[in-house]
Amino acid sequence: MIAALFAKQWSFFSDLEFSSAKYAFQSGKLVTIRRDQAAKDPDASTGLNIFVGVTAPDQRPVSWRPGSPDPKTGRSIVPERYLSFLTRRGPNLLVHDYTGETYTVYEAVEEFSQHLPPSYRTRVYGEEPPALKSLISNIDCHLIETQRLLILREESPDPYNRQREQRSSLAISKKAQTLKAIVARELAAYATLSQSLDRSFPKRVIELGQRAVLAPEDLKSRLTDLESKRASLMEAGILDSEADIPRCIEYRVAAGLEANPTIEREPEL
Known part of the structure; x- marks a missing residue:
């Protein structure tokens, strides 16, 4: 939420379930973002339904509402006029032609603001209060995110060359x-x-x-190690644990030179 404030991603707050958020600064200034509780149906509205307030010592409080609550104003915002790779699928729904990702009107303006005219953002959100603008511009704040559970793919800087792939994978x-x-x-x-x-x-x-043939003791030792290794492989699932394994192996020594294994199986029914 801190990064969204300094990046001016007002649509981020519109998607959150919250009543208010407060940002206190050492200078004594306080920024408060709260939801418009008077909105009858926030999900059906094309507006952001949030208020941004700025209070500072020895200054009058300032309140500002990004965007317009009028649904007609939301429908008049047409970023696809400048972004030909976006197609409108609803009053507040745009689809990327190459990736299939969906955006609201305000999300598209924030995501592709570098490809829009400089004054377009002001036309969409309105003029920011000077107190808020100076407070955000005087602090260089960026979110450095470390995500070890997800592998994020690199986004192409050119929106026309983006491929239809997932943004992340587990x-x-x-x-x-x-x-x-x-x-x-x-x-x-x-x-x-x-x-x-x-x-x-x-x-x-x-x-x-x-x-020379191995001594019986060495042979038994090697066979024991082999069985131990096979048991470990079966426990790991690499070897089939349901194989027909002899129940007992006895070794008989003939003339002290050769080991003859005799296998005893369970009697068949």
């Missing part, structure tokens, strides 16, 4: 897509390696020759 969705691509890449590499090892298995067995 950061978690972007991270999920990245994680999905990493998992898919790793699974493809795993499948390629598995097929390669299956094809070369007979050759590797023959080439093994008379090499």
Whole structure:
């Protein structure tokens, strides 16, 4: 709300549900923005329905109403006359031809004020009180927003080159897509390696020759580590946890040289 005041975005206050907002300055000045409680149907009105008051020590209070409460005045505001990429779809509704975004008349004037004649804003809102104008112009205030939950796309400075895209996307969705691509890449590499090892298995067995066989204790240790790793992968959802896993594996040692695994399964019904 502070940034909207210093940016003179009066339509921002018109969209808020509030009764009044007060801005106190060290100089003793006070700016009060309040809603017009006398408005019968604020949603149906094309006006902003807000009042801006400025009080200062030793000065008379000043009250100003941006825009006009007369609906006819709102319909007479035609920013699309200067902004050909906007199309009017209702008394207070404009649509961007390239992005599909919708604006009220006052929102369009504020969003694309740099493409409008210098005096056009004054014609729409009226002449600002000198006390308010000097107070806002003497303070350089900008909103620096850090949004980590959203990824904002960069807006093109040329409104004619804007594309029909969302202004923002959820950061978690972007991270999920990245994680999905990493998992898919790793699974493809795993499948390629598995097929390669299956094809070369007979050759590797023959080439093994008379090499020394692992001791039973080392073999058990390696198998235990392998089962622990498989359990971690299944818990993470990378491996299928519903696979037919042997209930018990026993190792018998023959002549102290070779380990022969014997698998015991549950009896079939």
